[in-house]
Amino acid sequence: MDGSSNSLADVLERVLDKGVVIVGDISVSVVDIELLTLKLRLFIASAQTAKEMGMDWWTGDPFFAPGSATAPALEEQNTALRDRVLELEQALERESRR
Structure with a gap:
């Protein structure tokens, strides 16, 4: 054995x-x-x-390497998209009030 x-x-x-x-x-x-x-x-x-x-594809994937160089770029994109969604929601709300 x-x-x-x-x-x-x-x-x-x-x-x-x-x-x-x-x-x-x-x-x-x-x-x-x-x-x-x-x-x-x-x-x-x-x-x-x-x-x-x-x-070594996992070294740049934020899921597997949260501290990688691509993680800050994704956070910036996420913040920009959230800001844009907020702007669009506010514009839609203003339009609906007219």
């Missing part, structure tokens, strides 16, 4: 260190007419390996 857990740990360590790509396509056709195609791409690796390969 101990040997299998060691080998599983070794395999997991190697997968996370080197990365694994799993690719698959699924097509649904009726009378040679393709109705649906799903292209699946799965990349399994450690965060460090993914970053080394240039796959």
